[in-house]
Amino acid sequence: MHLYDCTPAPSPRRVRIFLAEKGLDLPRVEVDLAAGEQYGDAFRAVNPRCTVPVLQLDDGTTLAETLAICSYLEACHPSPVLLGHDALERARVLEWNARIETEGLQAIAEAFRNRSRGFHDRALTGPEPHAQLPALVERGRRRSIAFLDMLDARLADVPYVVGNHYSLADITALVAVDFATWIKLEIGERPHLARWHRAVSARPSASA
Amino acid sequence: MHLYDCTPAPSPRRVRIFLAEKGLDLPRVEVDLAAGEQYGDAFRAVNPRCTVPVLQLDDGTTLAETLAICSYLEACHPSPVLLGHDALERARVLEWNARIETEGLQAIAEAFRNRSRGFHDRALTGPEPHAQLPALVERGRRRSIAFLDMLDARLADVPYVVGNHYSLADITALVAVDFATWIKLEIGERPHLARWHRAVSARPSASA
Numbered sequence: 001m002h003l004y005d006c007t008p009a010p011s012p013r014r015v016r017i018f019l020a021e022k023g024l025d026l027p028r029v030e031v032d033l034a035a036g037e038q039y040g041d042a043f044r045a046v047n048p049r050c051t052v053p054v055l056q057l058d059d060g061t062t063l064a065e066t067l068a069i070c071s072y073l074e075a076c077h078p079s080p081v082l083l084g085h086d087a088l089e090r091a092r093v094l095e096w097n098a099r100i101e102t103e104g105l106q107a108i109a110e111a112f113r114n115r116s117r118g119f120h121d122r123a124l125t126g127p128e129p130h131a132q133l134p135a136l137v138e139r140g141r142r143r144s145i146a147f148l149d150m151l152d153a154r155l156a157d158v159p160y161v162v163g164n165h166y167s168l169a170d171i172t173a174l175v176a177v178d179f180a181t182w183i184k185l186e187i188g189e190r191p192h193l194a195r196w197h198r199a200v201s202a203r204p205s206a207s208a
Numbered sequence: 209m210h211l212y213d214c215t216p217a218p219s220p221r222r223v224r225i226f227l228a229e230k231g232l233d234l235p236r237v238e239v240d241l242a243a244g245e246q247y248g249d250a251f252r253a254v255n256p257r258c259t260v261p262v263l264q265l266d267d268g269t270t271l272a273e274t275l276a277i278c279s280y281l282e283a284c285h286p287s288p289v290l291l292g293h294d295a296l297e298r299a300r301v302l303e304w305n306a307r308i309e310t311e312g313l314q315a316i317a318e319a320f321r322n323r324s325r326g327f328h329d330r331a332l333t334g335p336e337p338h339a340q341l342p343a344l345v346e347r348g349r350r351r352s353i354a355f356l357d358m359l360d361a362r363l364a365d366v367p368y369v370v371g372n373h374y375s376l377a378d379i380t381a382l383v384a385v386d387f388a389t390w391i392k393l394e395i396g397e398r399p400h401l402a403r404w405h406r407a408v409s410a411r412p413s414a415s416a
Contacts, residue, residue, distance in 0.1 A: 061296070068303035075295030087283030088269070095276035099257075128354060133343050146336060
């Protein structure tokens with residue numbers, strides 16, 4: 001089993017943190033996204049969607065979505081629990097993970113990819129070209145600010161995103177909040193978000 | 209336990225089909241999205257994100273993401289299995305469900321919401337207004353066509369989206385393919401998609 005990775009990119013960092021929390025160390029194959037390696041024939045044979053992370057099992061089977069990879073790893077290595085301790089907490093992890101993907105990661109990517117020179121015609125992930133749209137830079141930025149405000153309000157009530165336990169939702173949120181600095185959005189005057197960010201960033205997994 | 213629903217909308221239909229496959233019947237509260245009821249104070253108290261479906265438990269707890277709702281229902285009512293029979297199939301269901309949400313439902317919504325008069329300043333779901341962008345109508349349409357082609361290719365190899373078993377991924381795909389008709393995209397000359405669509409549409413759950 002090995003992981004197709006790209007060290008600077010947000011999405012595969014989620015899997016690296018998840019692995020570190022589980023105490024697992026997998027062989028990694030670095031894919032140079034900045035050089036466009038994901039669009040080459042060799043990587044397309046692994047994942048025609050041209051994205052990382054991809055988990056490849058020893059029989060060649062691939063999983064190419066972060067949530068799918070984490071679900072598989074949790075089933076094989078249940079401890080510590082990162083996808084919820086009971087039916088309701090499991091549902092909450094999925095709810096918050098999806099919400100943070102949409103309102104956080106996608107919003108920040110919208111602002112970032114529609115402006116950066118390196119993403120010309122690559123405003124969306126995937127094999128098909130999509131032109132950058134200047135209006136989406138501003139929309140993505142507004143959505144990203146709303147996301148940080150929402151997360152600050154949520155963390156006023158609870159120590160971790162889903163409640164009392166650290167989970168994949170915290171991992172996704174940490175990666176999103178750090179990704180927001182790529183569009184020059186900082187935590188700033190959001191005290192609950194700042195307290196949580198200090199705590200989750202201090203875990204050894206955060207540097208994975 | 210009851211479900212906040214909107215009969216004509218794609219997302220809550222996923223939960224209704226899931227419930228029907230489980231043989232469950234829940235009380236439903238209809239939310240009139242066309243009239244903007246989701247933005248009113250009464251519904252915001254249920255879900256500040258202004259979306260349906262929402263599952264409300266008897267203690268008042270709410271779940272407001274389709275995947276989270278289905279995960280909770282599967283835990284409470286495991287049979288028939290709709291989220292995968294083993295670790296790998298569970299991961300596959302999550303992978304395909306996420307992929308169909310992004311490449312299918314989101315793409316079709318992009319084309320639909322950026323054009324329709326009823327979605328003026330509502331190009332995205334949620335409480336914040338977002339202006340319609342004409343460039344996204346065309347982008348969403350191109351992405352939706354690519355989605356139908358991708359699904360046809362996938363279904364050349366397997367009877368159901370994740371392989372041999374009907375699952376939530378088929379439900380999400382069925383709702384997406386039917387939603388595509390809202391932007392006048394039909395199955396057309398895609399024989400594998402057509403075969404699968406006939407099969408899943410013939411299940412009694414499809415009319416839920």
